[in-house]
Structures are given as structure tokens and as C-alpha cells.
Amino acid sequence: MYIMEAKAAILKEFGKDLVVESVPVLEPSQDEVLICVRASGLCGTDIHIQEGKISTVSLPYVPGHEMAGEVIQVGKNVENVKVGDCVCVHIDIVCKTCKFCTMGRPNLCANLVRIGFERNGSHQEYAVVPADNVFKIGKSISFEEAAIIPDAIACTYHAIRTQAKVRAGDKVCILGVGGLGFHEIQIAKFLGAEVYATSRRNEKIKISRDFGADYGINTLKYDLVREIKRITGGDMCDVVVDNIGIESSIQLGLDTCRPGGKVLIVGYTDVVFQADYQDMMKNEKEIIGVRGSTAQEMAEVIELIENRSIIPYVYKTYSLMEINKAIKHLKEGRSLGRSVIVM
Secondary structure (H helix, E strand, C coil): CCCCEEEEEEECCCCCCCEEEEEECCCCCCCEEEEEEEEEEECHHHHHHHCCCCCCCCCCECCCCEEEEEEEEECCCCCCCCCCCEEEECCEECCCCCHHHHCCCHHHCCCCEEECCCECCCCECEEEEEHHHEEECCCCCCHHHHHCHHHHHHHHHHHHHHHCCCCCCCEEEEECCCCCHHHHHHHHHHCCCEEEEEECCHHHHHHHHHCCCCEEEECCCCCHHHHHHHHHCCCCEEEEEECCCCCCHHHHHHHHEEEEEEEEECCCCCCCCCCCHHHHHHHCCEEEECCCCCHHHHHHHHHHHHCCCCCCCEEEEEEHHHHHHHHHHHHCCCCCCEEEEEC
């Protein structure tokens, strides 16, 4: 099956809107597949890229790193998927030979190339990707749900399970719930934790409770540290997940966690943060970075979604022609969760 041209949303200039126009559809190499993209997730990182904050992105290019669709052509060496399979696509293309890949941390690959960053992404009708990055999904998962698996769910699974090592009985606070936080709640609850969700919007607090949060705290109305101290009887949190990523949010996380507790950096907006050095030292508190996920974690997440232990939350869908409107709504904070572009 050969298609000459198809629509794609292209970033041609930093700080400007994407341009939707026709582009040639590439043929897959012997180790690649051609995907008819059915849905493409929209992430806050897309805004960072559009603003020129990701140094490895070269223009012009097609952004988007959350992809789901149908395989319509396979290279001659491809055996893991076939034409007609419904799939989602792992973001990271890794070398498999560097120190980090061989030590079981391929998300830190020294030769990393990411779909939607250093390579054209998912905001287009057809995309060629390496077969190794393609994961089959069952019919119980819609394309809209599948699109947000590679980042909004797999990366939060990496944060909660792998980096934080959350266990049954842990007290976990999610700073800033939304496209990531609603899935962090579900993963932490699946692992047996007690979860406290924070937001400045009552609508997000309600959604958090619907997804199992034990407490929802509106931080416009309540002092978070005082509330956590009250709820936990002074024990504070074992893990705090920072989805906010501004200069002051790390310290808020440190103030909210117990001695020996962990603060995870998931969101990133500001370049630097401030933290109480002595408090960290005396109480052995940890600040832990979170980047991406592994292929194994992606496979585990898909299984959890197929048995509905995790339910992907898509707030709103837009057409490809509405992509700039969707980005505008995301910038303005009008989205209550992940938005998805449907083709």
C-alpha cells in the first residue's frame, strides 16, 4: 500500500503556530513500519518545544510523541507486528549497546533519539517508526486511550514504581494533578499506597477522587504542609511527586515529605529550583529525576490498561486542523487532563 502525500502539523519557526500541510509519506526501511496514525496525544512538552526550550529539536519538523494507530506496511525484517495490527509507539529509540542500555537503564541511552523530538513525531496522518518501538494493543483500548500510553502513563509508571519504589502502605502526595497526575494516582493506588492529590481547581480535585485519591487538597484554600501534617498525624509523606516544576515546588515537596522521603521531579517549567540544603542533609531526603520509560515498563502498562487496573483519562479530542486551538487551550490551562488529536 503506497500513499503519496498526507497531512502533517509542522513546526517551522519557534514561537509560531504549527502549519498543517501535505507532506510526502515515506516508505519504511527493512526494520521499520508505516503507521496510519489514528490519535496523537498533546503534552505540555509540545509547548516547551514550540517555545524553543528543547535544544535537540531541529526545524522544520513534525512534533508529537504520543502515537497510536494501525500498521499498514512493514519492512522485510519485521516480525513483531503485521499489517492490520493496532499499536501504540514507545518514544525512545535506543542503541542497545551503550553503558546505560546494557545496565538496564535504556531510558538514559547515551545515543538516544526520541520520536517527536529528534525525529518527526505523531502529529501527522502517517508516520514511519522503528518496529522495535511498536507495541500491539487489544481491542479493549481505544486509539485515543492508546495514544497517551507512551508518555502520560508509561512515564508516570516509571516514576511511581521504578524511581519512587512505592509500596503498599506508603503515603504519596501528587503535586499538581492533571494529564500526568490522574494516572499517577491510579498507579500508586494499584501499588497499595494512600494518595493525596493537590490542585488549585475543584474540578481536578473531583476527578482525582473519582480515580481513587484518598484526599484532595485545594492549595488555593489550604496550606498544603499543614494539611498533610493533619491528615498523616505528623508522619508526612513517603513520596511526593512534583508535576509542577517551578522554582519553589521542589521545596514544597521537601517540606511535605518525611525524613528519608523522596521528591520526584516529573514536571519541568523553570530551569532551576531552590531547596533547603541543611534540611535535606539532616533528614536524608532525596530529590530524584524522572525521564521517560523503558520498553519493559511500556509492556507492563499496556497489560494493566487491558485489564482496566489503569484507565487512561482523555479530557478532550481535537481534529488535526484544530491543533493550534488545542495547544492554545493547553497553554491557557483550560484542559483538565490529556488532550488528543484524532485523525
